[in-house]
Amino acid sequence: MICLYCLKNYNMEVTWTTIFKPGRKGLCSECCSNLEPIREETCEKCGREYDEQWFDNKHICTDCVAWENHPNYKEVKIKNTSIYKYNNFAKEFVAKWKYRGDYELIYAFSDEIKKTYKSKYKKVDYIITIPLSTERSYERGFNQSEAIAKIMDQKKTLKVLKKNETNKQSKKKKLERIHSENPFIMTGVKSTIDKKVLIVDDIYTTGTTMYQISKILYEAGASEISTFALFRG
Numbered sequence: 001m002i003c004l005y006c007l008k009n010y011n012m013e014v015t016w017t018t019i020f021k022p023g024r025k026g027l028c029s030e031c032c033s034n035l036e037p038i039r040e041e042t043c044e045k046c047g048r049e050y051d052e053q054w055f056d057n058k059h060i061c062t063d064c065v066a067w068e069n070h071p072n073y074k075e076v077k078i079k080n081t082s083i084y085k086y087n088n089f090a091k092e093f094v095a096k097w098k099y100r101g102d103y104e105l106i107y108a109f110s111d112e113i114k115k116t117y118k119s120k121y122k123k124v125d126y127i128i129t130i131p132l133s134t135e136r137s138y139e140r141g142f143n144q145s146e147a148i149a150k151i152m153d154q155k156k157t158l159k160v161l162k163k164n165e166t167n168k169q170s171k172k173k174k175l176e177r178i179h180s181e182n183p184f185i186m187t188g189v190k191s192t193i194d195k196k197v198l199i200v201d202d203i204y205t206t207g208t209t210m211y212q213i214s215k216i217l218y219e220a221g222a223s224e225i226s227t228f229a230l231f232r233g
């Protein structure tokens, strides 16, 4: 097998699953060991692993406390799950798929994404994908959120959001981002009324995107909102 990330040849342990899934894509053990799975003790809201520097109390991290006090987002309740920490290896990984267009890399996480979906989100009605702005989709041509949704359950995938973006988010400072207006709008409100929805993304960093979209879905009458991001920054 060829490792999707470092392209080295490696021997995959033969199990029942691998026998029945020839052509399954994966990472070699060295690349796998560079990933840091988030351990069980996490922030109740954003899923960040417990670490003294981010926590004044054991349950909610300082970022989430700030969101709870934000006048525009007080009513938005976040319940996020992430699988891995956004460490340096994860950053290189993401840079490779985001900016160099090596989009196949996301499939290295298929099994883990499916496992999380089956154990936590089987009951959701819809998986909501996050749109890229036109400018960004032109640059990258690939939407990671859509790829994750499809790995989970293509039939439940719902594209009901549009993004109006004038300035590139990455160029703005964190505070500006939090205070900037919501760039997302819904194109199909009816479909999410009284529905359990899951918003999926590749990375959760400041939480801005998840809060903005959750707010829109909450206002559009979704009965339950949860979020998933592969990496928690």
Ligand SMILES: [Zn+2]
Pocket (backbone or CB within 6 Å): 003, 004, 005, 006, 007, 008, 027, 028, 029, 030, 031, 032
């Ligand atoms: Zn490798």
Ligand SMILES: [Zn+2]
Pocket (backbone or CB within 6 Å): 043, 044, 045, 046, 047, 048, 060, 061, 062, 063, 064
């Ligand atoms: Zn938190």
